[in-house]
Amino acid sequence: MERKLIVFQSVVFFIFFIAFSFGINSLHAEEHHDNSGRKKNAEKEEMKIGDMIIEHITDSYEWHIMTVGEHNFTINLPVIIYNQGNWIIFSSKRFEDGHAEYRGFYVSEKKGINQGKIVLKNAEGEEIRPQLDISITKTVFAIMINALLVILVFLSVAKAYSRRKGEAPKGLQSLLEPIILFIRDDVAKSSIGSKHFEKYLPYLLSLFFFIFFSNIIGIIPFFPGGANVTGNIAVTGVMAAFTFVITTVSGNKHYWVDIFNTQGIPWWLKAPIPLMPIVEIMGVFTKPIVLMIRLFANMSAGHTVILGFVSLIFIFGKISLGLGYGVSVVSVGFSIFLDLLELLVAFIQAYVFTLLSALYFGMAIAEPEHH
Numbered sequence: 607m608e609r610k611l612i613v614f615q616s617v618v619f620f621i622f623f624i625a626f627s628f629g630i631n632s633l634h635a636e637e638h639h640d641n642s643g644r645k646k647n648a649e650k651e652e653m654k655i656g657d658m659i660i661e662h663i664t665d666s667y668e669w670h671i672m673t674v675g676e677h678n679f680t681i682n683l684p685v686i687i688y689n690q691g692n693w694i695i696f697s698s699k700r701f702e703d704g705h706a707e708y709r710g711f712y713v714s715e716k717k718g719i720n721q722g723k724i725v726l727k728n729a730e731g732e733e734i735r736p737q738l739d740i741s742i743t744k745t746v747f748a749i750m751i752n753a754l755l756v757i758l759v760f761l762s763v764a765k766a767y768s769r770r771k772g773e774a775p776k777g778l779q780s781l782l783e784p785i786i787l788f789i790r791d792d793v794a795k796s797s798i799g800s801k802h803f804e805k806y807l808p809y810l811l812s813l814f815f816f817i818f819f820s821n822i823i824g825i826i827p828f829f830p831g832g833a834n835v836t837g838n839i840a841v842t843g844v845m846a847a848f849t850f851v852i853t854t855v856s857g858n859k860h861y862w863v864d865i866f867n868t869q870g871i872p873w874w875l876k877a878p879i880p881l882m883p884i885v886e887i888m889g890v891f892t893k894p895i896v897l898m899i900r901l902f903a904n905m906s907a908g909h910t911v912i913l914g915f916v917s918l919i920f921i922f923g924k925i926s927l928g929l930g931y932g933v934s935v936v937s938v939g940f941s942i943f944l945d946l947l948e949l950l951v952a953f954i955q956a957y958v959f960t961l962l963s964a965l966y967f968g969m970a971i972a973e974p975e976h977h
Contacts, residue, residue: 748833797964821952
């Protein structure tokens, strides 16, 4: 009975959490619309849904917390630039409303690769990027928060294990231990092998829990949540690059020989035109690229679809008040469903990224079969 009660309470909590998240998302969308109206001298204009969604899922030099009346509560993050032999450090508050300049630098609003980035104009009037931009952006700040959270959680669990040696897990231990054992036994050991898996287990666990925590925190619509960390292709690219480097460094003689001289393949696929070696070499580079794009695309798509359903309320509300109320019921239902689905996707994407990394490691250190 106690377990059933716990499960029931968990379900109620998640439903409340999702409904609350939807409400906050709706308020954020409405705030964006109201603020845009004030900036345009309170003129009624169509809500720019695309701009609102892009603003949410992309990176920025500030972190908007909330709007109360006409006051915006924002964390202005530090801008750190190196250009023409000089380090320039200042607050992103200098770029308020996206139009202000500071020492020639400003945030570009022009459509293209530099949109939303700090630029300056050259002698020809063209927008160019500074030589080095290592600013603490919203995504970077969120990565620091997520990493700190993972460290604090596991330090707490490690201390609990040291205090309760030989005792059954309790509290946070009992929540995380099944996941850790799952990654160890069903991902690392089965993919890499019982002989070598322990060497890669710390990386795989760090990878899984960082992605999982980032995905979950990204669903939460209020600070310190809401940042689209794993929906940033630079973040997923760095994680994929780590997997690529570890795979490449770990590769044994059999791994590299099999790439250039695959066994069991007809000779005419290897000579005179080395078709199979070319395909295998391309596979070495496409595997991490697929890892990078899969996680980025799935998490960005989830945020985009949820915001799209929220925006339907304001789109149809302009046509007819009654229609707006009717559509809001549908939008709420779909948004709650998608938020619940995102909780599942958060785990699945962390699992898939970790599993494929483990499979690549296992392929790199696999020993040749002897018959």
